[in-house]
Amino acid sequence: ELLGRGDTIGVFQLESTPMRALIRAMAPNSFDDVSALIALYRPGPMSVNMHYDYADRKNRRKPVEYFHPDAEAVLGDTYGLMIYQESVMRVSQKFAGYSMAEADNLRKACSKKIREMMEQERGKFEEGCETTGYGRALGKELFDVIEKFADYAFNKSHSYGYGLITYQTAYLKANYPVEYLSCLLTSVKSNLDKAGIYLADARASDIRVLVPDVNRSETDFAPDRVEQSAILFGLSAVRNVGEGLVQQLLDERAVNGPYESFYDFVERVPEQVLNKRLVESLIKGGGFDSLGHPRKGLLAVFEQIIDTTVTKRRERDQGVMSLFDDLGDGAPPVMDQRIAIPDVEFDKSLRLKFEKEMLGLYVSDHPLFGVEGVLRRRSDCSIGDLAEREDGGFVTVGGLITGLSRKYTKKGDPMAVFVLEDLQDSVEVTVFPRMMLEHGHKLADDAVVIIRARLDRRDDTPKLMAQEVSVVDVAELAANPPLRLHIPASALNEPRLDRLKAILSEFPGESPVFLDLGEGRVLRLNDQFNVNRDKAIGEIRVAFGHDAIAS
Incomplete structure (x- = not known):
């Protein structure tokens, strides 16, 4: 099913857009088809349209044609096309009477593109066809095809070897999509173009990729243990965050449990982790979102919090007690010195800009969502x-x-x-x-x-x-809220439905239309019915009553 849909981003050898188009045309349903894909998707076969000929013949959009009826015995499994070096060997044995060794010599001439050797083989091949009763004319015609084939001959065992890896990766994607995409994202974490492709593929597969989280993320991308069908961004994939420091953060979390707040984080992690550039990157990338701190507010005061906490930690290590510290008798501190984190957040565009700067990708949201x-x-x-x-x-x-x-x-x-x-x-x-x-x-x-x-x-x-x-x-576009209509299904006979369509068509715009039919049934109309909300409301109220416009 996955191969038939062309859902092969992340599948070995089958990722490119033209390849996915070919897969959809071919609708592979056997390992032989997977091997053929790999052999056909190369400049030579594509230059003579052999790749789509195979797809069309396989799916009966074109008839399977053979240069001679007897060719079906040797080319039936490839729909009459010579797509492998082994195909040439079988044809030469069948029609020119070649021995296995002679056929292998012809294969070598094809694979190494040795023109002198090919010329020597031509006369021998034509004579062989005459001897076997197929005639010199067919031999000449057939060798012309083989000679062209020398430009793109592909070894079947090579194609099957690649095909096995292709099948294995397709199997993993089909059956373990979250785990497989996690590994793919980790493998390309330094290649933002590739990572962006895999992130988009995850979204298309209804798999959420979540921003990094100091309490749930691992070093690399990994399936989220809390939310199903979700992948957590790897901490080491955040800009300016090295694997060594990430490991120290994770070790502390493993020993003493999740971080309860940013203050708790700064108090607990080794001082090396409190590198200000590292912490700033985590803030901008959403690493502390789960602790309840807004990114803008935290970014405004994190340096002060780090400086104050590090100073106190050093004093404590030296045995210096502040007037404001816990007296050790269970009583609370005399005064809470914690610097307040302002409750302010960036607007969407700036938040996403910083997020992409640190993660290389839009993760929590995307500028195109909604448009x-x-x-x-x-x-x-x-x-x-x-x-x-x-x-x-x-x-x-x-x-x-x-x-x-x-x-x-x-x-x-x-x-x-x-x-x-x-x-x-x-x-x-x-x-x-x-x-x-x-x-x-x-x-x-x-x-x-x-x-x-x-x-x-x-x-x-x-x-x-x-x-x-x-x-x-x-x-x-953001200023075009949806138009929500409440019209019971019982009131929507065919003439009234036609009237509604006419009104929506008369006032085209950007506001999507939702139709509440009652009893919990709400439909989102096709985008072709998006309207200019302000202009359509009056006509709808005239036709369907004041209550037709939901508040």
Whole structure:
């Protein structure tokens, strides 16, 4: 099922977007299909469309054709296509009467691309076909195919060896997704591009990736023991946080239990852990959220708290007692010297900016959450769909600008390159000088944009050449609350339902529509019915009564 869906991000050899498109077309249901995928997804077979020929023949979208009826006996398992070196060996034995050793020599000539050796084999092959009764003409035609095949011959045992690892990783992802994705994220914790892909895949699989937590996280990414289908961000993956100091933090937690507050944390961990840059990184990354402290408030006073606590710890170690310390008789301190942590928090954009700075990724939230519907409506495809669109064609896609790099051509003209990402995929976008003059001022990291671009699919990885850029006003979208309607199902006969559709279509906008049918049934209408809330309310009240608008 996982392979059939093309849900193969993180699966060995099957991760790329074009490969996932091929998998969906092939719908593999056997180990032979997995091996064939690996053999076919290479420049040679792809240049002659053999990869999609295999998929279409397998799924009966095209007839299986053989160059001779007798070929079915040797090429039936690959739908008439020679996709392996071993296929050539079997054909040469069947049609040219080669011995196993002679067939292996032909295989070597193919695999090593030895043209002189191939020329020598041609005459021998054609003569062999004549001797076996298939005729020199078929021998010539067949060897022409084999000669082209020499450019992309692939060893079947090699493909099966890769295929076994592919199958094993697919099995782990299908049956132990949380554990497997935890390991994947750990393996790429220093590669933010890869980590971002796996994080998006986790979200698409309804697996939450949680911010680091000084009380629950481990050194590396790990399944959360408290929340099911969740992965905790590894503490060592936080910027400026080394594994050695993390281990000291974890050792203290293991011996004396969870940290009760930031004050408790500062009081208990070894002094080396109280490196201010490390603590600042943990605060910005959400490492102390579970202790109940707001990030902005804690960031404002953490240095003072550390300085005060470290001074007291050193005095205590030296036997110096402060007037404000616990007198040791069970009585509380004379005065609580703790510095108060202000109850203030960053707004969403700044909180996420700091979080990405320290974690390399948006984890607790994402700037695109809440605007996905707008991007879908204004685009004609998603980034993930680009692998299946026509090379050189024009597309309209939406997403978030990241990694913006402004450059200059040799002539001194401005241009830009950035990555456009949505919640699942990303693509590199180039803005050439002519487009920069008109649209360059709109480009900024973390801007949500809609781009019309020309698609370049000459390489395996699609790229976009921007033609137009329009900025999506996220603040304006936030000002479009949903429209909640209360209309009992019994009151929605066909004419009234048609009237509702007509009103919603008459006032298109950005507010999603929720329809309460009574008895606990609430429907969220398709994005095509999103409305201009203020304009639609009056018409709905006229048609369905004042109470149709839920408060």
